[in-house]
Every structure is written in structure tokens, then in C-alpha cells.
Amino acid sequence: MTYLVTGATGGYGSYALKVLKELVPVSETYVLARSEEKGQALKDAGYHVRIGTYSDEVSMKEALTGIDRLLFVSMGTDNRQANQKNVVSAAKEAGVSYIAYTSFPDADNSKSGLSGDHRFTEKLIKDSGIAYTFLRNNWYLENEMPIIGAAMASGKFVYAAGEGKTGWALKREYAEVGAKALAGSDFPEVLELSRKPTTYVELAEALEKGTGKKLEVISGSDQVFIDSLMAVGLPENVAEIFLSFQYDIKDGQLDVNSTDFEKALGHDLTPFPEALKELLK
Structure with missing residues (x-):
């Protein structure tokens, strides 16, 4: 083979x-x-x-x-x-x-x-x-590093997705399922790989727990969100791309409930505080 x-x-x-x-x-x-x-x-x-x-x-x-x-x-x-x-x-x-x-x-x-x-x-x-x-x-937790990095630099965790939820997990966890599928695991034709959907407020709480840093959590306007990313060096056009992701999340496009992920992995996903600490090493 x-x-x-x-x-x-x-x-x-x-x-x-x-x-x-x-x-x-x-x-x-x-x-x-x-x-x-x-x-x-x-x-x-x-x-x-x-x-x-x-x-x-x-x-x-x-x-x-x-x-x-x-x-x-x-x-x-x-x-x-x-x-x-x-x-x-x-x-x-x-x-x-x-x-x-x-x-x-x-x-x-x-x-x-x-x-x-x-x-x-x-x-x-x-x-x-x-x-x-x-x-x-669903969505790599790594995709949120501009927001997380800005929060760690400024003490302000700014998002624009309202109450939208996302099934975040680490890229390596998604890749583990990909490797198992390639190797011949008996998987169905479709795997919805999503953690239990989570809000940005919950993500900020996990970041506080993982780092010990107290954050001001701000549900901001589009411009406030863009400004927060530009303040840490992102060009405006890149910040606008990240804003488009916020729209998707606000609209529920990543709010997918499924038990496929942990079943395919054969073990639990990394808890958010630990996953965030891993990304910030």
C-alpha cells in the first residue's frame, strides 16, 4: 500500500x-x-x-x-x-x-x-x-492568533462576532484525524470535525486561565476590531480578512455540533487553556 x-x-x-x-x-x-x-x-x-x-x-x-x-x-x-x-x-x-x-x-x-x-x-x-x-x-485555533496576540500585548481581547460560536481545535488535532483516515481507519464518508461550539467570551476566559493574564473582553464594532489588529502590526487589508471571518462566525457558519471529532481521534481534545498555552510557547 x-x-x-x-x-x-x-x-x-x-x-x-x-x-x-x-x-x-x-x-x-x-x-x-x-x-x-x-x-x-x-x-x-x-x-x-x-x-x-x-x-x-x-x-x-x-x-x-x-x-x-x-x-x-x-x-x-x-x-x-x-x-x-x-x-x-x-x-x-x-x-x-x-x-x-x-x-x-x-x-x-x-x-x-x-x-x-x-x-x-x-x-x-x-x-x-x-x-x-x-x-x-471546523476552525484552527491557530487562526485566532492575531486576536490572541493582540490581547496578550494590550490586555484587551477584542472580537466582533457577537454571540457567534466556533468549534475550535488545534491544527495538529485535525491533522491527526487526517493521518488516521489516510492510514485506513474505518471512517464514514463525512466527518464533521468540530469541538463543542464556543463563544469568544469563553475563549477569552480560557486564555485568562491558561496564561494567568487578566483581560478586558470587548465586543467591538468592525472598526474597533480592525484597529485592535492594526495596533499590533497587521496591515489593514489583512485585518479586514480577519473581520470577514468574524462575520461568518457571527452568522453561525462555524456553529456545528458533532461528536465525530473525538470519536475519530479516539481520545479527548486538548482543553482550551492547555491548547492556548501550547500555542503561546
């Missing part, structure tokens, strides 16, 4: 490989890198490195030739539908038998602007006839 992880040099892919090496032989594990240089460290660690990019279907077909099981880590938003279509087409041509794809929470019903590309990719995979598991990852 052969296994390939895309995005292997990124955060999620790196975490997935750490788990995967305990589940399947490194000698049977392949990784996708954009260049020989980017893949050198993984090659030195004993992994087979395949060179390819999502935007180049020919390179993807070559990279996936001889691969049985694929952990398909979704790319950034730029031209995502066309590029990810290349991956699915290449996987089908190469004879890949299984795809675990990192998708978006409640992708079937989500109104988030982030969900459409994932819904599109899920349909491609379904239509390909390849067996699959959709890993509908």
Missing part, C-alpha cells in the same frame, strides 16, 4: 506526517512538494518525494502514479476550483483508490463565502468514483 500527503511542507501536512509515521511505514509514504529544494528535508527523513503543483495537472498525474491512498490538503483561495479539479482528475487517471480531503464545516449547507470551493471539490470527488472521506475541519 502506498500513501501520499499533499501540502506536506505546510503546518497541517507536517503534523499529519508525524502521526502517519506511527501508523504506516515511512518507506510506503510519499509526499508532494513544489520543488526538490522544498522537499529535501523530507527526503532526508526517508520519505519518497514527488514534485508537483495543483495548477499543473500533468505534474499531479505523475506525482500520483502508483499511489493508493491520498491525503488531499486543500489549497488557498486563489483559483482553488480549477487547481483542485486538476488534483481530482489526476487522481482518477492515476488510479488512486481513496481520497481524504480537508473540507469546510457543514459544506452542504454553509452560506460562507469560503464554502463554495469545497462544495465544488467534494462533488468532483464524489463524481470521480473514488472512495473518500471528507474531513470537514
Whole structure:
């Protein structure tokens, strides 16, 4: 059996490989890198490195030739539908038998602007006839580091999502499920990977508990939120992207209740105070 992880040099892919090496032989594990240089460290660690990019279907077909099981880590938003279509087409041509794809929470019903590309990719995979598991990852706790960093610097925890709730967890926990799916765990076709949804007020309380730092928790306007991020060095256009995430959360797009996550992990998720301490090391 052969296994390939895309995005292997990124955060999620790196975490997935750490788990995967305990589940399947490194000698049977392949990784996708954009260049020989980017893949050198993984090659030195004993992994087979395949060179390819999502935007180049020919390179993807070559990279996936001889691969049985694929952990398909979704790319950034730029031209995502066309590029990810290349991956699915290449996987089908190469004879890949299984795809675990990192998708978006409640992708079937989500109104988030982030969900459409994932819904599109899920349909491609379904239509390909390849067996699959959709890993509908809720929200990485790491995504909140600009807010958390600003709070630690200023003593003010500012958010603009109202009473909206999110199923946060650590990226490594989502990646652990991805690795287990790739290795052959008997998972269903869809996993809604979400912790019990939590508000920003509860997140701030956990941050106080984890760090011992007293915070002023502020439910601010859009401008107050942007100003708080710009005060710690984020450019305005980046702060506005984070504001768009606040809109999704306020609108309930990440408020997904599911018991899939801990069942798939086989153990509890890291408690918030400990998870936050881990991120702030």
C-alpha cells in the first residue's frame, strides 16, 4: 500500500506526517512538494518525494502514479476550483483508490463565502468514483492568533462576532484525524470535525486561565476590531480578512455540533487553556 500527503511542507501536512509515521511505514509514504529544494528535508527523513503543483495537472498525474491512498490538503483561495479539479482528475487517471480531503464545516449547507470551493471539490470527488472521506475541519485555533496576540500585548481581547460560536481545535488535532483516515481507519464518508461550539467570551476566559493574564473582553464594532489588529502590526487589508471571518462566525457558519471529532481521534481534545498555552510557547 502506498500513501501520499499533499501540502506536506505546510503546518497541517507536517503534523499529519508525524502521526502517519506511527501508523504506516515511512518507506510506503510519499509526499508532494513544489520543488526538490522544498522537499529535501523530507527526503532526508526517508520519505519518497514527488514534485508537483495543483495548477499543473500533468505534474499531479505523475506525482500520483502508483499511489493508493491520498491525503488531499486543500489549497488557498486563489483559483482553488480549477487547481483542485486538476488534483481530482489526476487522481482518477492515476488510479488512486481513496481520497481524504480537508473540507469546510457543514459544506452542504454553509452560506460562507469560503464554502463554495469545497462544495465544488467534494462533488468532483464524489463524481470521480473514488472512495473518500471528507474531513470537514471546523476552525484552527491557530487562526485566532492575531486576536490572541493582540490581547496578550494590550490586555484587551477584542472580537466582533457577537454571540457567534466556533468549534475550535488545534491544527495538529485535525491533522491527526487526517493521518488516521489516510492510514485506513474505518471512517464514514463525512466527518464533521468540530469541538463543542464556543463563544469568544469563553475563549477569552480560557486564555485568562491558561496564561494567568487578566483581560478586558470587548465586543467591538468592525472598526474597533480592525484597529485592535492594526495596533499590533497587521496591515489593514489583512485585518479586514480577519473581520470577514468574524462575520461568518457571527452568522453561525462555524456553529456545528458533532461528536465525530473525538470519536475519530479516539481520545479527548486538548482543553482550551492547555491548547492556548501550547500555542503561546
